[in-house]
Amino acid sequence: MKEVVRHRSDLSDLHVFYAVAVCGGLNAAARSLRVDPSTVSRALDQLEARLNTRLVRRTAQGVVLTKAGEMALARVRTIESQIEEMEHEVLDSEATSPIGAVTLSCSDGVGAYLLTPALTHLLRENPKLDLRLDCGLWPNNPLEADAEIALVFNAEPVPGYVSRPVAYFHYGLFGTQSFFELYGMPQSPEEALRHPFLHHTAQKLTANMPRKVPAFQDLARRRVETNSSAAVVEGVLAGIGIAGMPTVLASLYPELVMVGDAVEPLELSLVYHRDIERIPRIKVVLKWLEAVFDQKTKPWYRREFVPPHEFAAFTGAQAPNLPLGAGKVTERAPAETQAPKRRIATSGT
CATH class of the missing domain: 3.40.190.290 (D-Maltodextrin-Binding Protein; domain 2)
Known part of the structure; x- marks a missing residue:
């Protein structure tokens, strides 16, 4: 059960990272996710700590992806796409069952x-x-x-x-x-x-x-x-x-x-x-x-x-x-x- 909970938390942090990368900044990501900026910052810190690497560099203009961040974004983009596809399939299946x-x-x-x-x-x-x-x-x-x-x-x-x-x-x-x-x-x-x-x-x-x-x-x-x-x-x-x-x-x-x-x-x-x-x-x-x-x-x-x-x-x-x-x-x-x-x-x- 602990493993399931931990991986579910990982997915949540990955979703926050995806929002930061796509929106170009923590504040913009927070508005998109409708959460407080501190929540976004904390989730990003947790993900970087777990991976033991920097995914973004924070600047006055927003964030810039590191090489590790670009690699992670490519994988997370695939995960987000698969999750969206799964949701559509489940909804369609429920609607036409x-x-x-x-x-x-x-x-x-x-x-x-x-x-x-x-x-x-x-x-x-x-x-x-x-x-x-x-x-x-x-x-x-x-x-x-x-x-x-x-x-x-x-x-x-x-x-x-x-x-x-x-x-x-x-x-x-x-x-x-x-x-x-x-x-x-x-x-x-x-x-x-x-x-x-x-x-x-x-x-x-x-x-x-x-x-x-x-x-x-x-x-x-x-x-x-x-x-x-x-x-x-x-x-x-x-x-x-x-x-x-x-x-x-x-x-x-x-x-x-x-x-x-x-x-x-x-x-x-x-x-x-x-x-x-x-x-x-x-x-x-x-x-x-x-x-x-x-x-x-x-x-x-x-x-x-x-x-x-x-x-x-x-x-x-x-x-x-x-x-x-x-x-x-x-x-x-x-x-x-x-x-x-x-x-x-x-x-x-």
Whole structure:
């Protein structure tokens, strides 16, 4: 602690010396610093005593820098410049640091398994940011929430809104390795009809959403039927039966085994009103979402199908769904930019 206090005093004396050198005299420096001339004289004497050298020669016209003083001034000028730059950076960071809440709507499965585990980095790096995650369960109608950002499957164009694809979900039939060891591994989707089926009723949501598993699901015995995709996932993991699920879950749960081929993928898009995209709190969440669904490091989100048995090469020892490089946003939002209330229709998945 003594070292910290001593160096802080050194910086204060250096600042006084800088003022004396720039202003050309002790009285002028005192006026600039708004202190008494005796304070300036005392600080300068302390600095010279500590350095054991003369930095200035006092004359009737003011002060003249010695050779040591000229050398010290060059260094102190750099220090003053760096301090000023640091102050500007801190002030700018504080002024543009994301503040407030962002409402994000998505399906319960996406919210529970893909977003919530990745929230740690976002919230730690943005302590003034709050997230309102709306994972409403609507089995037969699109989710309509007062959301600023929505994750929408097979989004349709809406005037005034940005709709940007970020990921592709490939669906297939899944069960656990232990379940198939106990009840037999089907060699085709048709053979899978022997097994109990967990049915997600939201699979019949809207006309623009294709089936996420083949049509034979209508012939399967639905031992469990639910409007919650999270309930389907937990049921499969618990060994109740099989279900149509996205391949990304195999990256989270290696015990899942896929039966047959994947069907046509669903496109997941970021949807938000173009008027709000430059607001810092919105911008940082958008950047975070892009990192969560980064297709370069997470092949299960790519348009082309990558089979689950190839995921191990990408997951490694790291948690597979954590975002990479989702940091703060430092750009200043225009003063006139406001965050209007927007309603975004999304499809529960």
